[in-house]
Amino acid sequence: MSVDKLKKAMCGVLAVALYLASGTVFAALTDMPLNLTRGVTETSQRVYDLHMIILYIVTVIGIIVFGVMCWSIFHHRKSKGAVAAQFHHSTTAEIIWTIIPIIILVAMAVPATKTLVFMEQTSDAEMTLKVTGYQWKWRYDYLEEGVTIWSALHEDSNKARQRDPSIDPETVENYLLEVDNPIVLPVDTKIRILTTADDVIHAWWVPALGWKRDAIPGFITDNWTNIKEPGIYRGQCAELCGRDHAFMPIVVHAVPKAEYVAWIETQKAEQAASAASANKTFTKDELMRKGEQIYTTQCAACHQAEGQGIEGVFPSLVGGAIATGPAADHIDIVLNGKNLMPAFKEQLNDAELAAVITFERNKWGNYEKITAKGHADVVQPADVKATR
Amino acid sequence: MSYAAVHDDVHHDHKPTGIGRWLFSTNHKDIGTMYMVFALIMFFIGGAMAMVIRLELFQPGLQFVDPQFFNSMTTVHALVMIFGAVMPAGVGLANWMIPMMIGAPDMAFPRMNNMSFWILPFAFALLLSTFFMQGGAPAGGWTMYPPLVLQLGDGLPFLIFAVHFLGISSIMGAINIIATVFNMRAPGMTFMRLPLFVWTWIITAFLLIAAMPVLAGAVTMLLTDKYFGTAFFDAAGGGDPVLFQHVFWFFGHPEVYILVLPSFGIISQIIPTFARKPLFGYASMVYATASIAFLSFFVWAHHMFTAGMPLAGELFFMYATMAIAVPTGVKVFNWTATMWRGSMTFETPMLFSIGVLFMFTLGGFTGLMMGITPVDFQYHDTYFIVAHFHYVLVPGIVFGIIAGVYYWLPKWTGYMYDETLGKWHFWLSTISVNVLFFPMHFLGLAGMPRRIPDYNTQFTDWNQIISIGGLAFGLSQLILVWVVIKCVRGGEKATDQVWEGAHGLEFTLPSPPPFHSFTTPPKVTEAMAHS
Structure with missing residues (x-):
């Protein structure tokens, strides 16, 4: 291979590296989404930290492994006069590169196990929310209060997502991430969330809470959350559930406890009026x-x-x-x-x-x-x- | 050479002519060619579906297709690419190369070989005909999860029978490969002298035999649930929708290795050739491949962590999944050590193999990340997983297959392919494939679910970049078609050895090889096998 070709090859590798690097920098500068949210719960923050640790570990491994490969590609080439060595195994090397990955994996498994055990503690909840997936909306039951909320795609998004829409999707605020009836949850409260479904499998996912869980007809799975900060958190169905899978978002309004109690009372009054009608x-x-x-x-x-x-x-x-x-x-x-x-x-x-x-x-x-x-x-x- | 020998050769090289040569073929090379051509056609059909997906996702809102049709596109794209493109391409390479690599005249069961190929066009006719049926083509994802898949109209039994046919075809192919390798090796070709490509294919064949009947069982239960009143997966009738997922992924995870192992085998042939140095750690490569295959039966539930399972189950499947990183790492290190202190040249097959080495490893890293259960609760069913498995499948597996095609094309046709065009193909593919799949990581992490035809406006920019990358990658593959056609028609004559550093029995045969590969078995020595 000639020097010319070597240059070409290097340009190619550089171009790819530059693309990845510049893409990342460009995205960071222009607010293009890049990474996992840190979220607003202890769980989501632990998950985020774990994600970053593993990302750093694999990045370092990647730099070393790809570095060795690149070194070899640039130096051990015939065009540079490299003469092939004829070694074909080394028990020592093979033992080393079996043991080291095992150690790294164990190091990853320890925090992962801790986080998982933490996430599975669904006991001692102060209230229970039952989430039921339907094609294509969500039903929420506040079990202790007897309040039921039906939550479907907001009207504006629904108009904008049709073929030949009457509204341009670009003009809709929170396009596809807004619902007609958002649910309200109190902050600083351990909430047990039960998921199930009525027809097909859905998945309830609000990234800021740090997990998603399938909603399966005939099954009730339990999870929990404890939101630290008031705010509006949005998510979507995350399991293919038919034609309008993309159009059943989730919106959670996390509010201080007093505000939540007031909201629940309003809901109760509305339900009573509606029953009377x-x-x-x-x-x-x-x-x-x-x-x-x-x-x-x-x-x-x-x-x-x-x-x-x-x-x-x-x-x-x-x-x-x-x-x-x-x-x-x-x-x-x-x-x-x-x-x-x-x-x-x-x-x-x-x-x-x-x-x-x-x-x-x-x-x-x-x-x-x-x-x-x-x-x-x-x-x-x-x-x-x-x-x- | 005596007269008798010459006469014998001429006699054996008498090919059937016309359409009958292909319809009734019992020749491993002709059947291999048909498999490869079929795979290429399916690659473009599946690719066209991917183009529809990327077109619709170019901007928010629904511009071109109905969401139901979009779901059909994602579903059938996957089925076509997995069962129509990648698996037949692997079997095609096995058909062409295994008899030549082990010193056999042909495959062990030539007629079964013919049947296992000719089932495929019928199976895909069944599958693709569903587009014209009441209720449309399958739209519940290639994983066919009930209850959603049971909402499909008239297409459901066609989908199920297509899967049955594909399974039968694969099992017959696998039986043939095992019988061939176990019984028809040349004298001296012991198991530990087999080329790595043959080894990876034996292991793949055993995986196929173990996994495909499981899939057949799962889809048969769907059929009886829909039409015969059973309730395997219907909670209302005492069944369990998650049971399907367990059964499906018990097939599905070994299937991942069914797809990838032949590609590992191919690059294990190519890297030593162009590094002019023996494969590093031959024995550990064999053991690593076998370990990966064995472990693949114990990790299925990592595809369904979000379905909910006991803590002990989550931990078991997390640890088992992480364990797969060890033998996979061994393979990557061995390939790197093979290149180390070699004397490398970078013809197209080597370029594609190095592409596999880098980009499969990248896909492996994200695979490890997703094996960590607590973070998988965030990654699952987002574009992050779409990025992961496309990195493994496209620059990992498809690049491996393409590398194999470039590597053996001169052997098959007797002519060298156009090296300049090959390099263009590699560089355009490599750049566009990264433009196509790398940003998907960002989208997934930022919260874009997979299998959606429309998205929030914050995801627009990356989706546009991805769509442009997709179009560029699709168009780049036309270069491959042109290179192959050009090479079949003629060019610089290829030598028997084709590549300066090539070893192995297939390179002792003329280019192109005789119709029946080895009529007299060659004698294989240790020096020939590992040099």
Whole structure:
């Protein structure tokens, strides 16, 4: 190999090294994301420190090993007149480079084991939050308080993430990382977090808390967290859960304890009011207005904004057999689900169900078809309650 | 040479002609060629799917495809690349080289060899036909986790039967390789004189026989859960969705080594040739490979730490995973020691092998990081793991296969390939592959989950860089196609030895070799085997 080629080869290696180095520096200067968050819990900070220790160790090993390789590549080349030695084994060397890695690995395993043992201590929790994954939203139950929160992708993000969106994703604050109902958790409280799922496997992950855990139907796994600083922490589902896996974020508002207690009281009052509304009778206008909101957050992900569905996967509601058929069948399928259609009886109360069913039966020209067939166009909470 | 011998040679070199030569082939070289061509086609089909993924991820928002189709792209990209490109390429190289390396005329079971190849096009026809079916192509990830995978429409049984066929094909290939190496070695070719490529393939073949039936069992349970009312994985029926993950990864982790070991074997042939120095630590290479294969059966749950398991389980799988770093380290050190004080030249096969050495090691480091359970709780299912396994699979395994192709191409065709084009291919691939995969580490650490068609705007810049790298890497591979076509058509004549430092029985045969490799078995001595 000529000197010219050697130069070329060196340029190549240098280019790669420069790319990696400059990329890192450039990213650091321009706020491009680079590293794990240190987070706001004891766990996440221990995990971060462990991550950095291992990163430094492998970097040092890498520099040594790659250094030896590079030295050899530059010096032991035929074009420099190198004559090949003919040694082909050395028991001493082989023992050394088996023992040293073992020592390094043991050194890594010790802090790793300590952190793991720390993370598994789920006892002595002061409160329990149960997280249930659904396609494609989260349900949170504050078990001691009897409060339930449903949390789905925020409306703006939902509009911006459609094909031919009505809002540009670049203009949406916290695009895909904002929800309609964020959960509120108190700081300085050991919170036990149970994860499970209703349909397929999801994973609940807020990086600032330092872990993720799969939410598995039929299983309840337990974890814990203790948030040190008030703030808003965002995360996403981290296990492929179907079409809208990317669109079920998690938002945690960590607040001082007093604020949390006040929030819980508000939630309780709202739930009581909502339960009371199940016994009311609404006008068609009221139902249609409320129904449209619910349709957008609960139904549009599959049946699409204009009810047209997706051929072969999600049926169209425009003139559909159910949407223009007897009201009882319509109520039944929304309540109990069928195949890919989830059951909404846990997720929505009678008033909400009545509203969204009424909306679907009157929108997209369905009203004309229904009246022609002689079926009911308006569904009241009482009708839903009777079917339950 | 006597008349009889000449006559005999001519007789044996009488190739069948036309399409029948390929359809009914029982010749290890022709079948090897078909495997390699098939793998190359699949590499481009899988690559096209990767391009769709990178196109959609070029900016936030959904511009080109529906999320469901995006999920199909990630799923089928993986299945095509693993089962269609990398595994057949490995088997193709084994078919071409093993008989020539051990001094045999052909593989032990030529007809089974034919069948194991011809199953593949049918299996992939089944798999790819699902794109035209009600409910679309598989979109639940290549890992096929229930209950999600059971939501697939008409494509599910096609996916499952495709996996069955691929398994049958692989097992037949593995049986053939084991039978060939165990029974058809030339006199004097003892096990500890086998070239490393042959060794890595025997071990791979045993892994295949152990692992593929497990996968077949797992997908069969999916089939009965969906259509025959069983509840293996349905919690409502007393089943366990996590059981599938355990069974799948009991296959899946050995599968990782099924993919990588042949590549290790290839570079263990190439580095000594171009360092003009014997492989350092031959015996420890064999033992390290066997240890890696053995340990690979005890680490499966590190793929599912976040599914939740008892502390003791987490610790066991963490320690077992870390232990794999030891034999893997031995291999890397041995390759480095082989280069040390050699007299190296840097033809394309050597460049790609050095690429493997650097970039596989990088993937190994991130692998070690992810083996540490508490930090894996953060890395898992993010772009960090995507970066890790693509570093291992692309510049680790695919580069190894490409190195093997450049190394043996003159032997196969009888002509030298275009060295300048080869170097262009290497440098463009190496630069673009790092632009493509290195930033994925940053994205994953910063919190971007994998398998998503859309992302928060903070991730835009890196995704654009990655997409550009992806396009450049994809286009660079067209150079390989051009080099191969050019080399098949002609060029400078290759010598029998091809490379100055090459050793081994395959380099005692003419270039190109006769249709039936060794009709008279050669005699192998210690000096020939390890020099």
